[in-house]
Amino acid sequence: MDKSLLGNKVITQIGLLVNDIDQTSQKYADFFGVEKPAWFWTDTADIAQTEYRGERSEARAKLAFFDMGSLQLELIEPDHNPSTWRESLDQNGEGFHHIAFVVDGMKEKIALLEAKGMPLLQKGEYTGGRYAYIDSYSELKMLVELLENDK
Amino acid sequence: MDKSLLGNKVITQIGLLVNDIDQTSQKYADFFGVEKPAWFWTDTADIAQTEYRGERSEARAKLAFFDMGSLQLELIEPDHNPSTWRESLDQNGEGFHHIAFVVDGMKEKIALLEAKGMPLLQKGEYTGGRYAYIDSYSELKMLVELLENDK
Numbered sequence: 001m002d003k004s005l006l007g008n009k010v011i012t013q014i015g016l017l018v019n020d021i022d023q024t025s026q027k028y029a030d031f032f033g034v035e036k037p038a039w040f041w042t043d044t045a046d047i048a049q050t051e052y053r054g055e056r057s058e059a060r061a062k063l064a065f066f067d068m069g070s071l072q073l074e075l076i077e078p079d080h081n082p083s084t085w086r087e088s089l090d091q092n093g094e095g096f097h098h099i100a101f102v103v104d105g106m107k108e109k110i111a112l113l114e115a116k117g118m119p120l121l122q123k124g125e126y127t128g129g130r131y132a133y134i135d136s137y138s139e140l141k142m143l144v145e146l147l148e149n150d151k
Numbered sequence: 152m153d154k155s156l157l158g159n160k161v162i163t164q165i166g167l168l169v170n171d172i173d174q175t176s177q178k179y180a181d182f183f184g185v186e187k188p189a190w191f192w193t194d195t196a197d198i199a200q201t202e203y204r205g206e207r208s209e210a211r212a213k214l215a216f217f218d219m220g221s222l223q224l225e226l227i228e229p230d231h232n233p234s235t236w237r238e239s240l241d242q243n244g245e246g247f248h249h250i251a252f253v254v255d256g257m258k259e260k261i262a263l264l265e266a267k268g269m270p271l272l273q274k275g276e277y278t279g280g281r282y283a284y285i286d287s288y289s290e291l292k293m294l295v296e297l298l299e300n301d302k
Contacts, residue, residue: 033153033154141168
């Protein structure tokens, strides 16, 4: 029986903040020996309904993905609106941002983590699902992202 | 055919620096719903033959591992001797340290990465194999660790 808080312990994604998604995507493409993936903008605020620290934000980011077996590497180049991406990039520079887990029941999982001292930091919608970044740093020393995909 | 620099693109491990390995291991054990793993010291310098920035170092660290499918989470609490662990913990605080790949032919892989602008940062031996941390930050925005296990 799985006793994990999230219902699984599969790290499905590592998120990486970058200043120039074209440049760093090319470096990873060379490193992995694959084609450079096309980046795309996250949805506009009317679709994404982004909330950061409890307030609506216009924040968007360029995303590019490398799929390596069960694990995905996500490159993130944020715009200048308020977001965990922009805050972390400004404060810590380029580099690691989060690990992600796929969950069922986003609201219940967010409430469960809040009760364990890991509050919601940012959330939003994307085509086919939704995400939530959890401020799990004090407990786990990394940010955790929850991903829920529509069935 | 695999065209990657390392011969594979499987991220096998995420390394995390912590100040108190007992405390953070317990947090992850609760999060994943598993028993807290026992930590252990890396080998003494006579066995580990640790080199950091080209010089021998007495550095050791407490390590604890969580295995989640193909990916392993490594918690690292370094001692106060010079190492990439101690330097990163002092400069950046607790949190993400590296991603790791298993390789064949450690020397050749280190030379290949050096030629691509990613120099060796630290290396050492452990029972059954050896590791090398590569200063890949300028290229990949993360440190890469190579792991070679004896056959």
